[in-house]
Amino acid sequence: MGAVTKDGKEIADRSREIVKTKISEVLGKNVVLYSKDEMGIIERVVHATADPEYSKLVNFDNKPIEHGLKAINDESPIIADISMVKAGIRYEDVLCTISEKKVFEVAKKEQVTRAVASIRASKELIDGGIVVIGNAPTALLEVIRLNKKEGITPKLVIGAPVGFVKAAESKELLRTTKIPSISTIGPKGGTPVAVSAINGIIALSKNERI
Amino acid sequence: MGAVTKDGKEIADRSREIVKTKISEVLGKNVVLYSKDEMGIIERVVHATADPEYSKLVNFDNKPIEHGLKAINDESPIIADISMVKAGIRYEDVLCTISEKKVFEVAKKEQVTRAVASIRASKELIDGGIVVIGNAPTALLEVIRLNKKEGITPKLVIGAPVGFVKAAESKELLRTTKIPSISTIGPKGGTPVAVSAINGIIALSKNERI
Numbered sequence: 001m002g003a004v005t006k007d008g009k010e011i012a013d014r015s016r017e018i019v020k021t022k023i024s025e026v027l028g029k030n031v032v033l034y035s036k037d038e039m040g041i042i043e044r045v046v047h048a049t050a051d052p053e054y055s056k057l058v059n060f061d062n063k064p065i066e067h068g069l070k071a072i073n074d075e076s077p078i079i080a081d082i083s084m085v086k087a088g089i090r091y092e093d094v095l096c097t098i099s100e101k102k103v104f105e106v107a108k109k110e111q112v113t114r115a116v117a118s119i120r121a122s123k124e125l126i127d128g129g130i131v132v133i134g135n136a137p138t139a140l141l142e143v144i145r146l147n148k149k150e151g152i153t154p155k156l157v158i159g160a161p162v163g164f165v166k167a168a169e170s171k172e173l174l175r176t177t178k179i180p181s182i183s184t185i186g187p188k189g190g191t192p193v194a195v196s197a198i199n200g201i202i203a204l205s206k207n208e209r210i
Numbered sequence: 211m212g213a214v215t216k217d218g219k220e221i222a223d224r225s226r227e228i229v230k231t232k233i234s235e236v237l238g239k240n241v242v243l244y245s246k247d248e249m250g251i252i253e254r255v256v257h258a259t260a261d262p263e264y265s266k267l268v269n270f271d272n273k274p275i276e277h278g279l280k281a282i283n284d285e286s287p288i289i290a291d292i293s294m295v296k297a298g299i300r301y302e303d304v305l306c307t308i309s310e311k312k313v314f315e316v317a318k319k320e321q322v323t324r325a326v327a328s329i330r331a332s333k334e335l336i337d338g339g340i341v342v343i344g345n346a347p348t349a350l351l352e353v354i355r356l357n358k359k360e361g362i363t364p365k366l367v368i369g370a371p372v373g374f375v376k377a378a379e380s381k382e383l384l385r386t387t388k389i390p391s392i393s394t395i396g397p398k399g400g401t402p403v404a405v406s407a408i409n410g411i412i413a414l415s416k417n418e419r420i
Binding site: 083107114116166 | 218221298372377399
């Protein structure tokens with residue numbers, strides 16, 4: 001995906017077929033529970049991780065593809081939790097402040113994680129923006145806190161923080177909100193998951209094959 | 211891992227303990243087959259993916275940590291296959307040419323993947339450098355081809371391309387060479403795997419806790 005040559009496209013096409021088969025094996029009859037566009041996102045995630053288990057781990061809440069598409073078409077900014085996530089997103093306006101000196105200083109001073117300080121520093125953009133989280137559970141928890149306490153409301157959250165501490169819980173909490181979201185169940189997630197999900201929506205907005 | 215605050219460090223510490231337990235559950239008695247430094251790399255990979263299966267998928271061939279440490283201490287350049295991988299590596303001198311216009315043009319003209327064109331464009335640096343591949347099997351296959359046909363010899367290859375087409379085979383082929391390498395068995399791999407492995411060696415070179 002992003003392939004420009006015959007060789008690259010052949011690999012992508014063969015991969016797509018295998019990915020579809022793997023997803024069918026995992027989901028069985030439940031395949032019918034997903035829309036075509038949702039299945040396109042799941043295919044991208046399984047393609048990016050080579051891990052068919054994601055077929056049953058990706059959750060869609062509050063019409064995230066519909067809201068995400070509108071946000072992309074409105075040229076809403078995307079706020080990423082880490083630089084790796086930013087680097088992977090195929091979109092003009094992607095912001096990530098985690099490596100900024102000021103964020104580092106605020107984190108030390110207020111004794112919060114850099115991820116939390118980074119989300120706070122971007123909250124004006126997050127309100128009405130798209131948040132993509134591929135690493136830090138504390139970043140996702142801060143987005144949810146800002147939503148509850150200050151009414152900060154993203155148009156879409158891709159919630160794929162990874163890890164055995166707080167990641168699963170942060171995503172469960174996200175799914176209790178009214179924020180449109182795509183998230184993974186359990187500890188698994190990560191940069192390729194988050195990036196492939198948002199790139200799927202960006203591709204849809206350009207009428208590319210998802 | 212990169213945590214600067216009490217909160218961040220607590221999460222990292224708790225995560226580390228859980229990761230160790232998960233690895234022990236997967237490896238059982240085979241835990242003793244790995245050196246302390248190798249186990250440190252495996253811990254980072256499982257931490258980055260929250261996927262304990264990686265405990266048994268990470269391979270170390272031809273003393274990769276020893277050679278990698280020497281290469282890092284010699285300030286050898288790191289060549290990454292994609293921008294996401296580059297963005298995650300905590301090192302000064304990381305190069306990735308895949309998004310360069312010239313690489314795009316060469317790929318189209320010669321009908322190879324952009325990843326292959328990108329590796330060819332960097333081959334002078336790859337000879338004696340460190341190659342980190344977190345996405346493209348064709349990039350890894352090109353590194354191996356350059357090694358066999360032109361004697362281009364990296365000091366270390368992190369081989370973690372991902373996917374159901376060519377990825378597993380490319381890594382198997384890597385393991386038949388004499389190049390020091392860390393690679394994953396099977397289709398799984400990806401940016402977090404590649405990045406956490408090389409960052410583990412970089413941390414070791416600074417005497418940080420791996």
